[in-house]
Amino acid sequence: MSSAIAPLALPRLEERSRVTQARVALSEWTKFVSLRSTRWSLGVGILLTIALPVVFAAVTGSHWAHMSAAERADRHPLDIALAGVNVAQLAIAVLGVLVISGEYSTGMIRSSLIAVPKRLPVLWAKIAVYAAVSFILTLPAVIIAFFASQAILSRHHILQISFGDPGVARSVLGGALYVTLVGIFALGIGTILRNTAGGIAAFAGIFFVIPPLMNILPTSWNNAISQYLPSEAGRQLFSLHHAAHSLSPTAGGLLMLGYCALTVTVAAVVLVRRDA
């Protein structure tokens, strides 16, 4: 401990303060935007949300003359406008899992939990940042998709609806809301499973594998159960017409919100209880 080592002194930190939820949220924002993979998946997801309806509208317009009446009746302008939501939900879900599982696979989670040992603020911050980003990016995308697909269809003078028509604005907004809820659900799954492949597989199983499997059940059972699945309940948020054996948009949306709350609650409990 001689003077020879004096130049090494650690610079002092004058201002000292404490961990707050807002600061953890800012930290999570920095983490979120500083990964190339994040920017890519989000970019692709948003691009598809707009590009798919545009392509769908163009194809429908150019084939309209050759379509049968039944085929024509099957096409609905809002389905075309929101065709991208089904693809966007996958991108948002994968990224939602990655937001947390990426920390486990790289070991970053240890740094995160050493900085915020109470742990829960990290989960809340991740959810807040991710939900906000998902919604803020998806909402303009679905609105653009709506007007772009309508503009293309209007050149063929077919399938015109107005944003002001009953339920249309709600459906478009609902599409963005649905994608956001899917992101939160996936983040919860990722936290519970702590593994990227497992998290994505679990999400795909719940949203893409179980619903078609329901067709194996007797019809009365299928009709009774399917409407309560997360994917079906959530879909009502952006469905214009209320089909038989399905929940209302409000009930479906609330049930989807309930699934998110359940997943996040389990995630919060295991995050605090488990060894990191």
Added chain:
Amino acid sequence: MIEATNLTKHYGEKAAVADISFEVRPGIVTGFLGPNGSGKSTTMRLILGLDAPTSGDVRVNGKHYRDHAAPLHEVGALLEARSVHTGRSAYNHLLALAQTHGIGRRRVQEMIDLVGLHDVARKRAGQFSLGMGQRLGIATALLGDPATVMLDEPVNGLDPEGVHWIRNLLKQLAAEGRTVFVSSHLMSEMAVTADHLIVIGRGRLIADMSVEEFVQKASGTRVRVRTPQATRLRELVLGPHVSVTSTESGVIEVEGLTAEQVGEIAAEHTIVLHELTPVQASLEEAFMELTREEVEFKSVGGDLVQSEELAA
């Protein structure tokens, strides 16, 4: 200040850390010594609240780590396990951690300069060499200007210059009155860095003493004597608790008597001495001596592999 009381951690049936109690005091460098798989990393994880103890308790600066309002100002830690997202730059990694405590960008840049990562700070951490990763870990540990610095195997992967740098840094941090707790499986490293040693083997506390005491305890009393009358002296000193070895003619090593005792015997019998030196064991020898029982127990138990797995 770190205080562990009867700290125990089981993973399944295996005890990675078994009922250890110790205190790490400020102002000195405390070495945390033990073979690979002895429970050093587990103990550090318990200190940081990453793992919950099965029983017992550990506090840092008077509180459980989790209960500190600003933990990065209390403890700066470098873990042995990777703890950086490979897709994020060193700068953004440090910035994200700094932001949880409202620490500014200037401090982040200061730490990057301090550890010499200036040229690569914007590169993704996944492209870092082992040494660069280690420097980033040290920058992370020092970010909050912490009262306690805890580093797990900090010299791993560092070049000689880096090793020299970290040794001096640790001593400087201790001199500033901080608590410095450094683990290593290398005795030689501890010999040049540490003032105090906490030694564990197979999750149990083996020693908690100053480096000098540690060496002395293991050295016992061994005296090297150079004399033209070696054979005569050998006969005179031999006894029930005294043994004599010889590696070259005219030199004997007496075990079980102090230098004073050997000198007095020689004087009494008018034996000429050319050298009379108490022999100190090296820290390595001291460690081998103290952990011999643990090692024997291991081989007999036949579960060496399992105990190493626990450390992973």
